[in-house]
Amino acid sequence: MTKFMDVHHNMVGITEEDLRAAHMADLAIQAEESVHFEQAWADPEAGVVYCLSEAPSKEAVQRIHERAGHLADEIHPLPLIV
Amino acid sequence: MTKFMDVHHNMVGITEEDLRAAHMADLAIQAEESVHFEQAWADPEAGVVYCLSEAPSKEAVQRIHERAGHLADEIHPLPLIV
Numbered sequence: 835m836t837k838f839m840d841v842h843h844n845m846v847g848i849t850e851e852d853l854r855a856a857h858m859a860d861l862a863i864q865a866e867e868s869v870h871f872e873q874a875w876a877d878p879e880a881g882v883v884y885c886l887s888e889a890p891s892k893e894a895v896q897r898i899h900e901r902a903g904h905l906a907d908e909i910h911p912l913p914l915i916v
Numbered sequence: 917m918t919k920f921m922d923v924h925h926n927m928v929g930i931t932e933e934d935l936r937a938a939h940m941a942d943l944a945i946q947a948e949e950s951v952h953f954e955q956a957w958a959d960p961e962a963g964v965v966y967c968l969s970e971a972p973s974k975e976a977v978q979r980i981h982e983r984a985g986h987l988a989d990e991i992h993p994l995p996l997i998v
């Protein structure tokens with residue numbers, strides 16, 4: 835299992851409710867791909883959302899996001915953590 | 917205090933030692949700006965580093981990174997967290 839940071843752009847004006855609903859949609863199905871979404875953060879002014887997860891692959895993360903209706907624009911494996 | 921995610925680009929090939937040294941340089945002086953760096957993650961292949969902090973302002977985060985020798989390319993306040 836590897837940590838991943840995925841990034842969603844073009845999210846200007848996202849609200850706490852939007853972020854929570856999107857995160858809950860991921861959590862509801864994440865086990866089907868052995869993904870665990872740990873945290874999500876948003877900067878509504880710049881329109882960027884970051885999601886931290888632990889998953890078997892980048893593709894597994896994207897499959898969950900795709901099925902939940904919000905494809906990630908970038909997904910980065912994070913082999914280095916301090 | 918607000919959470920911030922800052923991003924450093926052009927870090928292709930960064931090693932665990934590099935990341936640790938940079939993080940330690942931040943930690944050594946962070947209290948002077950009331951910043952607390954919580955975690956840093958790197959994707960050495962894409963050359964991107966993410967740092968999560970709690971700080972009084974974006975400028976305080978950047979002042980620490982600047983004095984430690986590694987200006988951030990982006991600094992995002994994170995008012996929304998789930």
